[in-house]
Amino acid sequence: MALEGAVSEQGMIGWLRRNIFASPAHRFGWASVVLLITLAIAPTKDFFNEWRHYQRQYANFLSSRPDGAAVKRHFNGGIQQIWLPDLNVVDRCPTCHLAVAEKTLQGAVGVPEPFQAHPLAGHNVKEWGCVVCHRGQGPATEVAEAHNATRAWEQPLLPVKYIQASCGSCHHGELPEAPQLARGRELLTRLNCQGCHKLSHLEAPSLGPELSSVGYKVSREWIYKWLKEPRTVLDKDGNTTVNGYESGDESRMPQYRLNDVELRALSAYLSVQKAKPLETYKINPGVVATWSKKPDLVSLGEERFRQLMCTTCHPVAVTRAGETKLIGGNIAPELTKVGSKVNEDWLVSWLHNPQGYLAHGEMPRYGWTDEELYKVSRYVTSKLTDSDLLSTVPQLGPPSDDEIKNGKRLFLEKGCATCHSMQGILPQKDFGPDLRTMGAKNLSELDFGKSKAPHNLISYLQTKLKDPVSVNPAARMPQYTWNQADLEAVTTALLSQTGEPATSGLEQLVALKKPASFQAVGAFATVYERYKCYACHRFNGYGGTLAPDLSYEGSLAQRKWIFDFLKNPQTVRPALILRMPQFNMTDKEASIVAEYLSLAVQKPGVDPDSIDPRLFTPAMVAAGKALYQTKYQCQSCHTIGGMGGYVGPNLNNAGNWLTPAWIEAWLRNPQALQPGIIEPRRDFTDDEIRDLTAYLMTLRVGIKSQTTKSAANARSVSLGAGR
């Protein structure tokens, strides 16, 4: 065999010698042929490239369309590239996505991928390229390399479902155009994720309540129950209940995985926290003696509870027509079973002066009378209760020293001090991992542990969020429950945490968040702090959103009206369920607020004194009335005298409420005064604006005002503008 092989080799070499290497010319010729074939490899390879395949398909596709000829004129063939040196973008995606910027194909039906035009979006392809939003590898010209994660490029295409994450990478401020991102950011803030994690560009979280004196407030049994199940999962969508009622966002305490020993220890430790002695408030014994005899004490208390509008901030479960649901605001704790939670002494002192227990809480200090305090606290402790609430809690007895010691250790180990302040314990900073670059993490940086989840960033985030211990058995992160939409929203917000932009070009384009601050000064600051105006109202971007923004109240409302309103709040918007509570402000406090708002909180360019209403004539008023009722039909949205729509504020008392300068500026351009307001800007002539203003200023109803000396004072100032 070996010999035969050698012989045939001999033969083959012999054949080669005779035919190919016969002479130098032969050798040169054949070498040239080989060289030419080698040289032809590159063009051949290029000819069979994927993108040429797509470009041929595209040409066929266009010739099948009636408008194809026109579109074809834009099609040159070859590698197509978007090069944006300022953004450091080199995107060759249009090499295959040939019609991506083709306006005539936008929204066209029956166009196959990859030839669909990009739908109209916030940024266009030609100015921004593709990878800025979609991620993936821009310069790649092969399908798999451009779209998928490869060993050399770990950032795959972002699924369109989470595309709003890319908006958030640059737009750090509010972005209503990206609703999913906005919801995700809201959840990251509401759930206090920043208690443990570092995150960029989010609102500061409002952390859990201080617990230094919680032993006065609740029993050990209640703490045990709360730690065990601060919420229970209602259904497979992750909807949760608190106290058995379907809850909105108001409950933020997550579920920790605690066993009986840990629950006993933590409840023991917390129940002995009495750092600051409780300032018990003694209700006048005469009041107690008189009122405790009344058989309808509790129902009178309930009536007062409703009148005081506690539900503007606190949700309470109400059963109507057989269906139980929470009604009321969502910025304060739910109160349906609060009577089984708090101690009565604590409740009375809390209602009397919340700031005595929690210096930085958001509950205002109401000027309640002893009668009100007695009635309402009796109602809360006898009606807002549930005798079964603590039935599943074992007998705990007095806490032992060991349990207390163990509880303190657990308090630190579980990271309780990241959200709750506690006297003698330093806040725990950087308790959880820094997430400021989480959205740009490479696959190789993620530890999936024993989890069988698909290996990509999105699945990692969602697996971790759904069940923290599934990827890391030692995870300290508590258990959250999510419905699918919220899970996706939070994923989007986390994916937007990509750190500083990688390229200097993008860095310059980042839309920074506007800092919001409002510093109340002088006597107003004291009232502002006492009544916690900022819990509901917003001033120059700072404060709550439950109630109207007061940043321009001084230009809008007359000083006397503000005073009267504070003394006796009535809603100006008929459709509202939530109303300003009755604070029982003193005249002095009300006039301080009225004076401060009308002088210091103004819209530049609207001078309340710029128009003299004395120049309005009855003819103007009549003309204005006709415009209001017939030509512009303002009654479709506004109510006067019980007639009209619910969209805009009730104008029954416009003449006492609004300043003529504000009405005039408003009619000229409502959005200039309040961006995004519903009322459309109309084509009023100057005369029409004057006539409408004159008419609205005649609309007055007598408010039952509790006039005293200082009220008269406030009135004398407003008279100049009012008449």
Add this chain to the structure above:
Amino acid sequence: MKSKLLLIAMLIGSVLCVLALSGCKKSVAAVTTDSGARVYDTEPDWNDGTKLIPLGYQEAQGKRIFYQYCVWCHADATPAGPSNRSNLTPVPPLMNDGEKLNGESDENLQKIITQGGSAVGKSLMMSPYGKTLSPGEISAVITFMRAIAQPAYRKAGQPSPPSTNK
């Protein structure tokens, strides 16, 4: 000896050729895209709350503008509670009322929103929004209206959708 070297060179050359050519005709690679999930936002079907209607970017912007400006009169429930719709005569159409609105052309709807109901002989109570919203915002609202329409809206010349949401 020389010829042996040449032979080896040629062999190597041809091996390279084969290797290089083998990479030429690649089958088109599979892409892990989510063509089924091109959803920027969703809106529950107004007639059937369990169904979600997927919205693209334009439609999602229309939804946002709708819920800011239009919902108060063109829906039966609003984010703030009851609707103003029942207060008005004539009663404004619901925004998803395909029977009433599918017949109106995009241009006509754009005109009604921009210049108000009176511009086309309809109710004065429909205010003009041309100075409040940009033409782009108004057409976004129209695309949203088309997306939620019941019965489903079909563009002129567009074949009927495979399954109508009825």
